[in-house]
Every structure is written in structure tokens, then in C-alpha cells.
Amino acid sequence: MARVPIIRLGEVLIATVQEELYDHDALQLQEDLGQLLEHGAARGVLLDLSTVATVDSFLARLIGAIAAASRLLGAETVVVGLQPAVAVTLVELGLTLPGIRTALDADKGLAILAHLGPDARSI
Amino acid sequence: MLAPSERASPRQWAARVAGEEGIVAARQQAREVAKDLGFGLVDQSRIATAVSELTRNVVRYATGGQGDVLIRELEPSEKGIGIEVIVRDDGPGIANVEQALREGFSSGTGLGMGLPGTRRLMDEMAIDSAPGRGTTVSIRKWRR
Numbered sequence: 388m389a390r391v392p393i394i395r396l397g398e399v400l401i402a403t404v405q406e407e408l409y410d411h412d413a414l415q416l417q418e419d420l421g422q423l424l425e426h427g428a429a430r431g432v433l434l435d436l437s438t439v440a441t442v443d444s445f446l447a448r449l450i451g452a453i454a455a456a457s458r459l460l461g462a463e464t465v466v467v468g469l470q471p472a473v474a475v476t477l478v479e480l481g482l483t484l485p486g487i488r489t490a491l492d493a494d495k496g497l498a499i500l501a502h503l504g505p506d507a508r509s510i
Numbered sequence: 511m512l513a514p515s516e517r518a519s520p521r522q523w524a525a526r527v528a529g530e531e532g533i534v535a536a537r538q539q540a541r542e543v544a545k546d547l548g549f550g551l552v553d554q555s556r557i558a559t560a561v562s563e564l565t566r567n568v569v570r571y572a573t574g575g576q577g578d579v580l581i582r583e584l585e586p587s588e589k590g591i592g593i594e595v596i597v598r599d600d601g602p603g604i605a606n607v608e609q610a611l612r613e614g615f616s617s618g619t620g621l622g623m624g625l626p627g628t629r630r631l632m633d634e635m636a637i638d639s640a641p642g643r644g645t646t647v648s649i650r651k652w653r654r
Contacts, residue, residue, distance in 0.1 A: 407538065409531070409534060410533075443559050443566065444627065470551075472552040472554065473555055475555070480628075481627050481630075
């Protein structure tokens with residue numbers, strides 16, 4: 388098990404999730420992001436799942452919960468880098484991450500967050 | 511693909527599932543065996559995710575959060591190369607298996623959670639369960 392590292396880039400928090408994410412670390416990530424959002428002025432969260440091999444219902448629901456909580460704390464979440472095989476599996480499981488912005492890679496994800504602008508949360 | 515006689519003993523892996531380490535170990539192993547058998551990336555993901563769902567149910571709902579998982583290569587048949595995973599627990603069991611397989615139904619007890627989704631990921635699924643007798647779920651996938 389290993390804590391998911393979170394780095395700050397401007398007003399965006401970037402979390403790069405490792406290949407095999409244990410439940411414990413996923414829950415820790417949720418808590419860590421909540422604390423960082425509470426204390427700082429980040430307005431975006433970028434979750435990089437490009438190396439994650441398996442996203443099951445637990446992790447999919449947790450990602451939804453992270454995005455929903457971040458939104459309440461004034462930050463939009465973008466999930467980037469989902470592997471095609473993971474995307475197909477999620478759809479078949481019936482978990483399509485409704486309401487969560489996605490992008491192919493971190494560059495495009497950051498571009499989405501940049502376009503939201505500083506007042507995006509009030510729109 | 512080697513002829514059966516030239517191949518090493520069928521790939522088989524068995525373990526006790528207890529705690530989230532057991533979930534990760536089982537799904538990693540299932541992916542390894544599937545990869546070894548020549549399944550593509552999407553099928554590897556489907557199989558690993560199905561195993562994650564089933565073992566998670568064991569950890570969450572079975573008595574003591576424990577069960578057993580067996581992952582094995584199936585004897586080649588007219589359906590081709592196949593993988594089978596059997597997950598067993600001594601949990602409370604499922605009173606109505608048919609109902610547990612219906613979309614939207616979740617008893618919150620035993621392996622009944624998330625079974626419809628798991629079935630969609632696999633080619634075959636069989637459930638043997640009764641109240642007080644625990645639950646055994648067998649899933650299979652054939653290589654296209």
C-alpha cells in the first residue's frame with residue numbers, strides 16, 4: 388500500500404494514482420484532497436488514472452464521491468487517462484461516472500480546468 | 511499456442527481471501543492467468559474486475575470477512591481456451607439467487623451485491639447458495 392501523492396500546480400491539485408490502488412489508499416486520497424481543498428484555494432482537481440489497471444465498483448463510486456465533495460468545496464474534478472479496457476469494463480458494469488468530466492490525458496485535463504476560469508464555480 | 515501435452519501443468523492458483531490485500535492479490539493473479547492464456551487487454555480488465563467484485567463481497571459480507579478463491583485454466587473444449595474463477599464463503603448465504611441477479615437488487619448480505627454487473631463482464635456465471643450454507647460463485651470466460 389502507498390499513499391497517493393498529490394501535487395499542486397497553480398490552482399490545481401494533481402493526484403496520480405498508482406497501478407494497484409488499495410481501498411485504504413483510495414479512502415486516504417479522498418481525505419487528503421478534502422483537507423487540501425478546505426485549506427487552500429485550489430479550484431481544480433485532476434485525477435490521473437492512466438496507470439490504473441482495475442477500476443471496480445468501489446473505486447468508481449469513490450471517484451464519484453471525491454468529485455461531488457470537491458465540487459462542494461469549490462473545485463471541479465477532471466479524471467484523465469482512463470485506459471480503454473477500463474472504460475469498456477466500467478460501461479459493462481453499469482458505472483459510467485455520471486457528471487464527472489474526463490479527458491484523454493493530463494494536458495487536456497489541465498486545459499479544461501484552465502478554461503473553467505476563476506469564476507467557474509458560480510456558473 | 512502449444513499443444514496440451516507440451517504445456518506445463520494447467521495454471522491454477524488458490525488462496526484464502528481476507529481483507530483488502532486478498533482482493534488485490536486475487537484480481538492481480540486472475541489478470542496474470544488471463545494474460546498467460548492469451549486473453550486481450552479488455553478481457554483481462556473484465557476478468558480482474560469481476561474477481562475484484564466477488565472477492566470484495568466476501569471481505570465485506572461473509573462471516574469474518576473471509577473466503578476462498580480458486581483461479582484456474584479450463585480444459586480446452588469446443589468453446590476454446592477458458593478461465594474459471596470460483597469464490598466461496600461461509601457467509602449468511604443468499605435466500606433468493608434469482609432475485610440477487612436482478613438489476614438493482616442488493617441484499618447487503620453475502621455475495622449478492624453487484625452480481626448483475628459481474629455477470630455482464632463474464633460469459634458464464636453459476637451461483638450455489640442457501641441461507642446458512644454460504645455462497646459459491648463460479649465465473650467463466652472463453653477466449654475469442
